[in-house]
Amino acid sequence: MPPVRTSIFQLLKIGPGPSSSHTIAPMKAGYYFMKLVRKLPRKKRLQADKLRIRLFGSLSATGEGHGTRRAIMSGLLGYLPDTCHPNVLEQFDDKTQEYELDLDGKALTYSPGSMIFDAIKHQYSHSNTMIFTLMAGSETLLERVYYSIGGGFLHWEGRKDPKRGEPAYPYKTMAQLKEHLRANSMRLHELILANEKAITGMNEAEIYQGLDHIVEVMERAVEHGIQTRGVLPGPIGLHRKAAIMYDQAKAEHFQGPGFVKALNAYALAASEENASGHCVVTAPTCGAAGVIPAIVFILKRHMGALQDEIREGLLAAIAIGFLCKHNASISGAEVGCQGEVGVASAMASALLAYARGYRFQVTENAAEIAMEHHLGLTCDPVGGYVQIPCIERNAMGAVKAYNAYLIASTLDESYQRVDLDKAIEAMAQTGRDMSRKYKETSLAGLAQSVTEC
Ligand code: SF4
Structure with a gap:
């Protein structure tokens, strides 16, 4: 490979x-x-x-x-x-x-x-x-x-792929990536940045400008989502929940349960925007477009993260997304929702750990824990619409990302017995074993038991 x-x-x-x-x-x-x-x-x-x-x-x-x-x-x-x-x-x-x-x-x-x-x-x-x-x-x-x-x-037919360079630090697995970091005394975000420059020919300023624009679009989706009420398009007649949840979080001053409600509200908000056909960031897919924006929003609005911390955290999250895409899949049609919301949650957890100043091992552990606890998650959108279970699933993915970060950052790093490569391998194998019915066909699971639409 x-x-x-x-x-x-x-x-x-x-x-x-x-x-x-x-x-x-x-x-x-x-x-x-x-x-x-x-x-x-x-x-x-x-x-x-x-x-x-x-x-x-x-x-x-x-x-x-x-x-x-x-x-x-x-x-x-x-x-x-x-x-x-x-x-x-x-x-x-x-x-x-x-x-x-x-x-x-x-x-x-x-x-x-x-x-x-x-x-x-x-x-x-x-x-x-x-x-x-x-x-x-x-x-x-x-x-x-x-x-x-x-x-x-x-x-x-006949489409030519744009010319691309070779990565400065080639890797296929987290183990190889880790080896480069050790051998070159680099940090994770530096390696991803160096590879991006080598592959695309973009310079650092252009890459950061692109990342900042991505963050802006994520924030805009959350902001619009927490201010919008009503029913989502489509035959299900699903009500938006983000604004209600956000109001409750605000009434609780974003403290205690109010903090968790805010995290849920932000993920629901970006997912509801996605379901409405508004602009989002595929992070890593449209279906999972609420998880990472929720963590970015929490970091910026409630945890005082600076722009550089968000940029570096995002680059760490991207490393996780690359590994999942390369060694398993980020498509619900190929491996079920573990490849969409599961991967988004692993990326978001890594983002959080890295942006909070934790180094490589905690970042990897956070991603692994989030991934591990999404293994086997099926894709069964009701009526084929990216609404049920997708929207709430994004909220669950964001909360799990936060929890995975807490587990990884508060326990001794060496307690972790499973590495990310193993969790990704398990995701790929589980995806292969999963019945086709549970891979974006809407022929099983909730899509079958909820029939009124
Ligand atoms: S249930 Fe399927 S369509 Fe919905 S978010 Fe998960 S993978 Fe995407």
Whole structure:
């Protein structure tokens, strides 16, 4: 297996929820297709009189509920996930509305209601397929098949991966990473930073600017979530809870149970924003987008953490996310929720320990404890919506992250008998053994026993 070569900004991406495969990648597809269209010879562009968009696989099965139609529409109109307004998708709620697409020299009318939710089972090489066709009468002027391959990544035939450098300190496991730290007398965040520079060619200032923007988006999601009340979109009719919980925490001056309520409220808030289709950070996925923001918010607002501590803690958390992605998975469809909320909780616990000034061993122990106690967690979203159990599960993941940090930081480090590599190995094996029904199919567990939606 090659060493970890994932970039920070591939793991933590900004974009509208509730599911990166259903919103972030389709939005990019709409944007890139329009860019291609504008490169066509002028004569062809002027002939164009129709745009046909077909969706396949789970984009067809659950795309409507997950906002795929709205995401593609916003991409066609020039919005990109990482720079768009947090509530951008709400502009496109009315699927009967017509929009003018800019073909450079010509406007083409398109209505999101004309998008075709095609076959769920099909012959294309990836489940989540989108086909964009620009036509003049029955003639095809331009066609591109896009694949949403998970985590917001978009692929198409002939796509060339951007050139990447080799990591300065190659590692595949925590043991190897630890060896580099020891041999080079480095700290964990320094190593992750050095690798990011080598892999992406970015300099330190650019990386920190990117990290600060990620933190800003996380905080914005929490802030908006704790101020918003009402019912979440979709047929379940689920009420938002974050604002109520936050008010209670405030009434208790964030002390004692009030502190735990605040932690819960922050995780619920960012998850509710995700469920609403507002912008979040995939940390490491949209479904688990509430855990790390809750810990960041607690650190900044209640524990006095400084910007540098947050940056360094985030880099430590990213190391944990890389290892989980590399040696197991961060996809509920592959290993169940242990790979989403479980990994988020392990990352958040490492963030907390590192930002509080603990060194490597406590940070690793904190991540391991959080991971260990999520092993076997299944993915069974009710009705296919990232709401039940996902939203409360994020709150549980944040509280477990905090508790794992407490256990790791208050006991003698040497008491810990399980290392992180072992916990990740167990997660991968458990994921392989887990019945397919419990891996984002909504065919078992709560998704089966809660049937009213
Ligand atoms: S239950 Fe499934 S969809 Fe929900 S957060 Fe967990 S992995 Fe994601």
